[in-house]
Amino acid sequence: MFSPEVVVIGGGIAGLGVAWELAERGRRVTVLEREQVGRGASWAAAGMLAPSAELGFEELDLYALGRESLARWPAFARRLEAASGRDVGYRDAGTLVVADDRDSLHALRRLFRFQEEQGAPVEWLSGDEAVDLEPLLSPRLPGAVYSPEDHQVDHRAVVEALALAARSAGAALCEGAPVVRVEPDAEAPRIRLGDGSEVVARVVVLAAGVGSSALGGLAPAPPVRGVKGQALALRLDPERGLDLRHVVRGPDAYLVPKADGRLVVGATSEDGVTDPRVTAGGVYRLLEGAVEVVPGVEEMELVETWVGHRPASRDHAPLLGRGRQPGVVYATGHYRHGVLLAPVTAEEVATEVDRLIDGVGETAPVLAPFSPRRF
């Protein structure tokens, strides 16, 4: 049996971020990952950092957390690039949310009014103004909202960089190490692995994404379920005029141009569906939604399709901070926002772990609305 100071269960963007942060602060950290690090939902994402474009009418705490995390992203990306030697593809061109008919225009106007009330930095554009900004948009679009502060990163580069940076800061990343049970304890929580071996730590960080609810020993089980998302990538072709600069969100699909020349088109939202297959219907609906707003999509090469499962809690907000069980800190349930929330998760959850080990203080105010104890 070995005894690291902190065990992180799950090596996605949440777990790797917390592990890197703690290792940089001098903690002895081990990540236990059942498969391969960085290949879960974090690999399947689109990399949008979009609190304003995705603002939901009843999600004001989440919006505030998203804006806080977005504000931390530029410094987080610079620090991560310096620590890993990897470019993480941070792009700040902004996001265009477009309508494609009268109904979606009406819905977009309501969203825009609500965004303005909340102080979101958004601008209303006519269809022509939107085409001036992004010439590949359909000339038939009746209107758009421009969110200049909604940015994006190359999320796959981010998880690879986090793994490199965590290792070089001294964290141990163990792959093929499924955790089956956690036995909470204020001083020495135990973690049982699938092969029957055990690890004792000072603190356990639960960052297992959709795997969180299946772990034994946690009562109540974290209320995290999977929401299936199918997505695909096309090849941009600037020489033939097939290029996009901004993230474009239509009513039925979003399009995210990546620094490596791919255009990510996503995503379906299939609640509780565990089937890992890409379906013809999923790809059909995504391409139909994409062509509606950017007709040039028809000419692009299709290069990849995939499925991911977003870890969603009952209220769709993440579980961050101390749970009811002693010695366990949560970093899970990030649903549609795990990439956006990576900096705030890494930094604030690491601080929470420090506080628990050092026996000081209560939860930071920024995490308070997201306490796992609300369930």
Ligand SMILES: Cc1cc2nc3c(=O)[nH]c(=O)nc-3n(C[C@H](O)[C@H](O)[C@H](O)COP(=O)(O)OP(=O)(O)OC[C@H]3O[C@@H](n4cnc5c(N)ncnc54)[C@H](O)[C@@H]3O)c2cc1C
């Ligand atoms: C199609 C799609 C598009 C998305 N687009 C965006 C976007 O544009 N912007 C954004 O912010 N978010 C987006 N998301 C959401 C984002 O991907 C997730 O919120 C985020 O990746 C969750 O990170 P995680 O580390 O919690 O989960 P994961 O990346 O899934 O990592 C969890 C890890 O835990 C491991 N694990 C599970 N159980 C165990 C166990 N028992 N023992 C050991 N290891 C275990 C898994 O193997 C996995 O590697 C998208 C998601 C999808 C599916």
